[in-house]
Amino acid sequence: MKNPLDRRRFLASAAAGAGAAVVTSTARGEEAAPALLGGPPVRREPFPSWPRSGRLEEEGLLGVLRSGKWFRGGGDRVDHFETSFAAMTGAAHCVAVANGTSALVTSLAALGIGPGDEVIVPVYTFIATVNAVLLHYAMPVFVDTDPETFQIDARKVEAAITDRTAAIMPVHLGGNVADMDAILEIGRRRKIPVVEDACQAHLAEWRGKKVGTMGAAGCFSFQVSKNLSSGEGGAILTGDADLAGRCYAFQNNNRGRAAEGYTFSYQGGRGANLRLTEFQGSLLLAQMTRLEEQSRTREQNARYLTGLLEEIPGIRPARQYEGCTRNAYHLYMFRFKADLFGGLSRDRFLQALQAEGIPCSGGYAPLNKDGSVSAAIASKGFGRIYPRELLDGFAARNACPANDALCGEAVWFTQNMLLGPRADMDQIAAAVRKVRANVGALAKA
DSSP states (O other): OOSHHHHHHHHHHHHHHHHHHHHHHHHTTSSSOOGGGTOOOSOOSOOOOSSOOOHHHHHHHHHHHHHTOOSTTTSSHHHHHHHHHHHHHTOSEEEEESSHHHHHHHHHHHTTOOTTOEEEEESSSOTHHHHHHHTTTOEEEEEOEETTTTEEOGGGTGGGOOTTEEEEOOBOGGGOOOOHHHHHHHHHHHTOOBEEEOTTOTTOEETTEETTSSSSEEEEEOOTTSSSOSSSOEEEEESOHHHHHHHHHHHBTTBOOOSSSOOOOBOSSOOOBOOOOHHHHHHHHHHHHHHHHHHHHHHHHHHHHHHHHTTSTTEEEOOOOTTEEEOOOSEEEEEEOGGGTTTOOHHHHHHHHHHTTOOOBOOOOOGGGOHHHHHHHTSHHHHHHSOHHHHHTHHHHTOOHHHHHHHTTEEEEEGGGGSSOHHHHHHHHHHHHHHHHTHHHHHHO
């Protein structure tokens, strides 16, 4: 640089670049002390609240209230919801029920699942999946998790099948989709019905087809945290008219659909009162008007957030199978690799991230080792049904080492965190980077 003017310009440019780097680093939150140790948090504002409601919900609820027809069969809101949800998902039949657990219980009952049967379930799921099996005095058989996707490892399903296996119940955990190509093929070949637990996966898709429409039945939850919510509620989808009729009868105390009013003509088999109310049907009809738009927002934000987090060593966002053409993102899940965070524990990472204003949790614990499951297997009823060697070998048979590891690495964000602007995703990533930049201080404190 012989020209002094050129040299001055170069030095000024370099200085400006260095200043910009400092500003960027500060904005990213990496130079500040972690909030857990007294520094300023990355975020102070709450994330979007959930559930959301407006004029449609208010008018619908008031309409039901004033009609005096609050119960299923008295009005038309639940019937209208069933027709609308079937149309939205491409299902032939929909049966509304009291909650997601009721959907699972009803589906298994309609398929004739009972004492002495085995039902294959994932080990990484909410306990309702397993409770539905236990309530029928059937035996849950746990299959290990694919830690890359957080879904049931379809490669291990076949080995879990015995002559007692009466159903396979994959869960589309977090709104992601289990490997349905593999699971459906096993079900067809072994002549075992597949019941999809899609309670967290509203509008998710496998190869362009909505989840809940591929197996013998698909079960949904509308509990308050779900992407489609009525406080409590559930639904069953099926393409089998006869199965739909049996599901309807079971949740209606063995009474089938009547042309007018109530019928006291009972169908055979077991039954219960698991009906949805007209109030909940009204809420669902209103909530459905926003579901598609909200789903698109979650998808867009999740894709952007994944791009940011993948750049951070030690953060592994959950992968999707090639066949998953739409993820519902009821949960945004990733694995935290402590060895790439200076040995910082997952619990300490969660504490630090929460202090930065980013709500998060560690997700599920190993369900195959849960005390309530062990107590059910050791109960008098199970002891009268199953051979002693089968009960005594339950723990060894249901060992799931990949899931044990995942339960120590998992981190969850809830779906409402994905409903804000893109800037929210930038703050989430900035908080993770800030924690990683301060692992030494966080580990010592």
